[in-house]
Amino acid sequence: MAESHSMDYDCTNCGACCRSFPIFASKTDAEREHRIHTESRHIEAHLRTENEAYQLFPLPFLEKCPFLGDNQLCRIYSKRPDVCRRFSPGSSQCIEARRRQGISQPEN
Ligand code: SF4
Ligand code: SF4
Numbered sequence: 612m613a614e615s616h617s618m619d620y621d622c623t624n625c626g627a628c629c630r631s632f633p634i635f636a637s638k639t640d641a642e643r644e645h646r647i648h649t650e651s652r653h654i655e656a657h658l659r660t661e662n663e664a665y666q667l668f669p670l671p672f673l674e675k676c677p678f679l680g681d682n683q684l685c686r687i688y689s690k691r692p693d694v695c696r697r698f699s700p701g702s703s704q705c706i707e708a709r710r711r712q713g714i715s716q717p718e719n
Pocket of ligand 2: 679
């Protein structure tokens with residue numbers, strides 16, 4: 612995602628979590644970061660939930676979240692969606708994302 616909050620799991624040059632699982636943003640997220648409006652899929656009204664109003668990944672023709680830069684850093688880091696803020700380096704999802712992307716795990 613961006614900065615690492617774990618000594619062992621380094622987010623630098625990773626970004627696996629931004630290209631492995633479906634990623635959604637809420638209306639509140641989009642109010643904070645307006646580019647979410649233009650670079651995501653707007654969920655149909657009858658399918659929309661409080662936390663899932665915009666889909667960032669997967670999207671047609673994109674292999675990663677549209678906000679993940681080529682340097683594997685988030686282009687909207689300071690205003691990224693809440694779901695991204697909650698994602699922890701070293702969590703089971705982080706480990707699974709790295710596994711899917713063929714990124715090595717830190718040695719214990
Ligand atoms: S998969 Fe884990 S280590 Fe990689 S960017 Fe995401 S949180 Fe950081
Ligand atoms: S918004 Fe940023 S942190 Fe969240 S999935 Fe996209 S690139 Fe990753």
